[in-house]
Amino acid sequence: MGDTEYHRLLGIGRSAFQGLEDHLERRDYDGLEYRHVSEYRRGVERGTALIDGDVVRGFPKVPRTLVLESGIPTAFDDEFVVEEKVNGYNIRAVRVGGEILALSRSGMICPFTTRMLERLVDLEALFERHPSAMVCGEVIGPENPYTAHDYPDVDSLAFRAFDWRDRRSGDPLAVRERRSRYERFDVPQTPSFGFYGIDEADAVRTIVDRLDADGREGIVMQSSDGTMQLKYTTAASNRDDLAYAFSLPFDYGQPFMFRRLIREAFQSVEWAESESVARERAHDLGEAILLSMRESILTVEAGETVGERHTVRASPEAVDVLFEHLRGQGLHLEIETDRREDDDRVVTFCKQTQATNDRIGNYLAGRVVEE
């Protein structure tokens, strides 16, 4: 297909498409050439991919509110659904050219997830019936190469659908229709807490409290027609993120850390915490920051290295393509354990975080800081 056709699929003009082309990254997946929008933000969603003459839309950025009470009526006109936001990595499963592919947030075909997908969920019947569906979901569980978070009911890896969109237009299904279709096709979904009115921030707060107590990430709210989304996270999740980021303080961005600190403060105020409850929150926050950094400094001082540690369990071939994929992105991997279990290879590896290892080492050695 000539490029002149893509602009129609994307619903933009010829010249807008030409402007977009400079921002497209060209990649190859198993001999299939494709291009994707890894960062571009004007007009076309980040993560949009052009594959084989066809278009896969990016998943839209979900706005966040810092205050439920005022944020909910700002975002919604009417009833909205509250669903759990699960903590893993975002993928979009689509069928292009007869093959089911899993695309990452940035629009790369993830060779690992693409191979694992059929183990996690059977999407054949769904795509037979709805060929242009885009199954948007999260891959969760402790044995994944991107974000490891424990869920009591997930041993290795699992899939949870949270949205259903048209692959070409990006239009979402209405929430009730989406949930019933996924049920029909036996696709696991993120839990729903039901529908609420825009004056029911207190009820939403109760859900968040429960998730917080369970150490879960938070919620995504969505208008019934699926077009408007709004997210909100628990203190437990903000703090987990902070602890992780501060364990690798020179590799994580300061805006990442700062945003989470801000969330804590607004939550404390909205929830009208007493002085002593706020102080308790402050202590937990301080521990997330300081004890994590301290642990990493002690590790480097002891001559060891810090980094992002992951375990994956997959076919030997899936592990191979994963490592190739990660190294192709310039990551340095250190294999820590590598064993066979039945037909699977189970590998624990560490993504080296060079900035943190180097800078901690330098400061411990007495390097001065110009400031």
Added chain:
Amino acid sequence: MGDTEYHRLLGIGRSAFQGLEDHLERRDYDGLEYRHVSEYRRGVERGTALIDGDVVRGFPKVPRTLVLESGIPTAFDDEFVVEEKVNGYNIRAVRVGGEILALSRSGMICPFTTRMLERLVDLEALFERHPSAMVCGEVIGPENPYTAHDYPDVDSLAFRAFDWRDRRSGDPLAVRERRSRYERFDVPQTPSFGFYGIDEADAVRTIVDRLDADGREGIVMQSSDGTMQLKYTTAASNRDDLAYAFSLPFDYGQPFMFRRLIREAFQSVEWAESESVARERAHDLGEAILLSMRESILTVEAGETVGERHTVRASPEAVDVLFEHLRGQGLHLEIETDRREDDDRVVTFCKQTQATNDRIGNYLAGRVVEE
């Protein structure tokens, strides 16, 4: 004097000076035109000023160590002095064209400090004897327009000399010579804790502990010849800074906050804190961050504004030139109280911090965050 002469005073080539000229800011003080290096960092110190055919060197950036034990032998070959780092604002007093002027860190003539200086310290005899002296010191005390920090022995405003340099070359006096000269001319100085060898990090640590317990800022170490400097701050000071910065979270830079968090972690490790002491430190840190933000959000929620509050006590004329000077820098001031005491005007004012007021207000009103 033609510009061609300045390059000789600065000890750089003609073409280097031409390169510098684009970075010079042109200002006027009471009809005296001058230029200064407000940000330039290559070759010529920030804060260097060209006044009336003469040169006033900037005060060099003082490097910091995050670890005393390794930082001290990295910075010094031999004995070094430990002096208190006092918390106020840095000025350089020089006599140019017969007049004693006070220059700020960035090389601006501060009209307020210039007028207050003679109240704080008599430098006439010093400049008579040493016309090219640059008296480097800190203006401290609760009644100043830049950084208000309490010292038990300072009611309003005081001056503490911490360095003596040649105004043109920037060369420092040796430490013992500097201290004895200031004593001779009756100029108040920052306290000295004496000289130490490079293997005496433990003794330095004891000084820092004592300052920390008193809520003081920290120390500056200096080689005996005065050429090499190294600073180190107390946990109390890091936390005070954090509490202040997080009370105005959208006006203070994230790097400012991040650097202080890092300092806390390295100090905790170097001081080999037990788990429980480190946890205590983490709690104090968390309070500095969260409770300060919370307080500001509560203030904005109550319809009030947050900002940097200062009190000054000076002659009506000095107060006038101060406000003109601050407004000339684009600051918005709100006068809160304004009264006369004897011949002085005592004014409490607030420098509005617009970003923090606006963003807190917006988030409280439900504005979503795109992230």
